[in-house]
Amino acid sequence: MCKVSVIMPVYNSKEFLSVAVGGILSQSYRDFELICIEDASTDGSGTILAQYQKGDPRIRLVRHSKNMGAACSRNEGMELARGKYLFFVDADDVFEMDLLKRMVQTAEQEPVDMVYINYDMFEDGELCDTDIRGKYYHFGRCFSQYNEIRACPKELFRAIPLAPYSRLYSSEFLRRNTLRFQNLKSSNDVYFGIMATLLSQKIAFLEEQVNLVHVRSHGGKYRISNMRNPYDNFRAYICLKQEMERLQLSDGDIGLIQERFLNNTLWELKGYDPKRGKEFYQFINAEGLERMGLLKEESLVNLDFAYRSIAESFTKKTFESKWFEDVPWFAYHLEKWKTKVTGLFRQMAGQGKECGIWGAGKNGRLLADFCMKHNCRCRGIIDNKKEKWGETLCGYEIFSPEELLEIVDTVIISNQRYFNDIYDQIKTIHKGIEMISLDMYLQYEQDLCSSTILVAD
Numbered sequence: 452m453c454k455v456s457v458i459m460p461v462y463n464s465k466e467f468l469s470v471a472v473g474g475i476l477s478q479s480y481r482d483f484e485l486i487c488i489e490d491a492s493t494d495g496s497g498t499i500l501a502q503y504q505k506g507d508p509r510i511r512l513v514r515h516s517k518n519m520g521a522a523c524s525r526n527e528g529m530e531l532a533r534g535k536y537l538f539f540v541d542a543d544d545v546f547e548m549d550l551l552k553r554m555v556q557t558a559e560q561e562p563v564d565m566v567y568i569n570y571d572m573f574e575d576g577e578l579c580d581t582d583i584r585g586k587y588y589h590f591g592r593c594f595s596q597y598n599e600i601r602a603c604p605k606e607l608f609r610a611i612p613l614a615p616y617s618r619l620y621s622s623e624f625l626r627r628n629t630l631r632f633q634n635l636k637s638s639n640d641v642y643f644g645i646m647a648t649l650l651s652q653k654i655a656f657l658e659e660q661v662n663l664v665h666v667r668s669h670g671g672k673y674r675i676s677n678m679r680n681p682y683d684n685f686r687a688y689i690c691l692k693q694e695m696e697r698l699q700l701s702d703g704d705i706g707l708i709q710e711r712f713l714n715n716t717l718w719e720l721k722g723y724d725p726k727r728g729k730e731f732y733q734f735i736n737a738e739g740l741e742r743m744g745l746l747k748e749e750s751l752v753n754l755d756f757a758y759r760s761i762a763e764s765f766t767k768k769t770f771e772s773k774w775f776e777d778v779p780w781f782a783y784h785l786e787k788w789k790t791k792v793t794g795l796f797r798q799m800a801g802q803g804k805e806c807g808i809w810g811a812g813k814n815g816r817l818l819a820d821f822c823m824k825h826n827c828r829c830r831g832i833i834d835n836k837k838e839k840w841g842e843t844l845c846g847y848e849i850f851s852p853e854e855l856l857e858i859v860d861t862v863i864i865s866n867q868r869y870f871n872d873i874y875d876q877i878k879t880i881h882k883g884i885e886m887i888s889l890d891m892y893l894q895y896e897q898d899l900c901s902s903t904i905l906v907a908d
Contacts, residue, residue: 453509455483455536455551456622458528460521461500462490464542467667468499474546476507483551484509486531487542488524491515496542522632522639525615529625537622539615545573545665553663554619557655564624564651570617570664613644616664624651633687637680638715641687642694645708649700681719681731685739688712692743705744710758712743717761717775732770740765757783781814781865781890785821788893795892795899796827799861804885806861809833809873811849814865818889819845830859835876856881861903863887877906 457475461468475485487510489497497514504510513527525539536558540546550568557566628650632643648654688708695705716735720728740746745762754762757780768774785792799806808818811834822829823845831848833856834840839849856862856877864870867890877884884906892902 453482453484453534454555455480455538455619456528456532456534457483457485457538457540457551458488458525458532459485459540459542460488460490460524460528461492461496461542462518462521462524463492463494463496465492465494465496465499467543468496471540471542471544471546472500472503472510474544474548475540476503476509477548478546478551479548480552480555484511484532484534486511486528487513488528489514490520490524491518520634520636520639522634525632529631532622535622537620537625540664541616541666543667544616545667547661547663547665550663553657553661557657558619558621560655561653562621563653563655564621565647565654566619567654567656568617568619568664569657569662570612570614570666571662572666572668574668613640614666615640615644616666618647620647633690635680635683635686638683638687641684641715642691645691645711646694649695649698649704681716681723681727682734684715684719685712685735688715689742706754709743709745710754713745713758713761717778720775729770732765736765756787781817784890784893785817789821789825791893792821792889793825793827795863795887796822796825796829798899800828804860805830805858806863807831807833807850807855807859808847808865809862810865810869811836811839811844812866816844818863818865819847822847831855833862852876853880856884859884861885861887863889865889867891874904874906882907 459471459475464471472485472487475483485507487500487504489500489512491514500510500512504512511531513531515524519527528539529537536555538551538554554566554568557563625647628646630643630647630650633639633641688711691708692705695708716739720732723731740762745751746766751759751762757778760783761778764774796806806828807830808815808822809832811832815832815834819829819832821827829847831850832844833852834849835852837851840851840854842849862873862877862884864873864886867888870886870888874886877886886904886906887899888902888904892899
């Protein structure tokens with residue numbers, strides 16, 4: 452027996468395998484086993500793993516005679532695992548040495564089904580993306596007993612990532628719920644990740660915000676699921692919807708699944724050549740929407756305003772119009788919640804607070820235009836691009852961060868994607884500033900307090 456079973460599917464990862472395996476073997480936490488499922492590689496990955504196995508008894512190596520795919524490899528790893536906790540990793544990523552230690556420490560504080568961590572993505576040695584969902588909102592918190600009330604908090608259900616390397620799992624929890632990865636070439640973690648979230652009694656987040664896994668982004672060239680199939684995404688969500696209906700989970704949760712399906716479908720459509728994309732678009736129109744329950748009025752009631760508009764666009768607009776390449780999410784939210792937005796500005800003005808908008812990009816322009824039309828009090832707009840300083844946007848002057856932060860109490864973030872970077876930047880300039888995530892406040896229907904963070908030491 453060991454505390455943690457680390458499961459690593461390996462397929463043609465020779466170029467990066469030593470970094471990935473070495474990153475696990477050099478962990479500061481030592482009570483683990485590394486189960487490597489060598490999935491019939493043709494580039495010599497198996498030879499590298501065999502050499503590592505000779506030098507470290509914690510490695511368990513399984514070889515496939517034919518390629519089975521990431522899902523089968525992970526499922527086989529679960530069957531072999533002896534640890535109290537399971538953690539899934541890819542064979543081309545980079546891991547911080549305290550990764551396992553921090554996860555286990557959080558998991559051992561009180562019984563939990565999952566522990567969430569943060570990760571970022573890099574390409575050619577440069578950071579290219581950070582998973583920002585929930586960093587400053589959920590860390591240090593523990594969410595309990597979703598399925599007792601048959602409803603999962605929306606901000607978790609909508610936003611948390613599905614990547615296997617984003618969480619540590621309780622082995623007992625996975626076995627009790629017989630959770631397995633779907634046998635799909637791509638999107639095989641959709642069912643597993645979402646059902647685990649739905650069925651969990653308790654989810655914990657690390658005490659602090661830190662990226663412990665660094666995911667290598669290289670267009671999928673070396674990944675096991677390197678040939679994406681858009682129909683796999685559809686199959687994943689159909690299976691998920693059917694299982695949720697069998698378990699009699701809430702209509703609200705099923706509505707959130709329908710929203711995630713629509714969002715992922717838009718993403719799938721952007722990534723394919725016109726011929727294949729059009730074929731998939733026609734399939735969604737002819738069959739996909741109906742099977743996902745997105746043509747029935749009673750089902751559409753459970754969807755957010757933005758997603759109802761997207762579902763209707765599929766039936767009214769052509770593939771050639773390419774409407775799906777630039778969906779105005781922020782504009783949808785402003786339109787739906789305009790009373791709440793104007794109320795936000797009036798509330799701050801009533802409290803004597805001066806506020807500014809961060810960002811002079813697309814979302815910032817939409818918000819500034821909204822403020823101008825609805826007489827919302829705003830001292831100006833912050834932007835990091837020097838060439839914009841001194842200009843006006845929809846009647847509001849654009850300032851440098853240092854200048855406007857001296858005269859405002861609150862900064863409204865119009866683009867959640869940059870929330871964490873802005874937090875870190877403000878922290879180096881001016882403590883005591885309140886940051887409001889407008890996306891959290893609107894999309895997740897939170898109150899102002901739970902959408903506001905004070906920048907402090």
